[in-house]
Amino acid sequence: MANRKVALACSVCGSRNYTISSNPNRTNRLEVNKFCKHCGQYTLHQETK
Structure with missing residues (x-):
């Protein structure tokens, strides 16, 4: 699987710049500072469903 x-x-x-593996044990959405190539700066990226 x-x-x-x-x-x-x-x-x-x-x-949507990055993909990660989903984790069923994670209760809150993941929030990470990542570089956005469209904005040209480090911004907060949030997990989508």
Whole structure:
């Protein structure tokens, strides 16, 4: 069985730049500062469903 992938979306422009494996034990959405190539800066990226 393959792992499900979840996208990380930029909180500023909304583009989905990164994918991660979903974790069923995670209760809250993951929030990480990542570089957004569309904004050109480090912004908060949130897990999407």
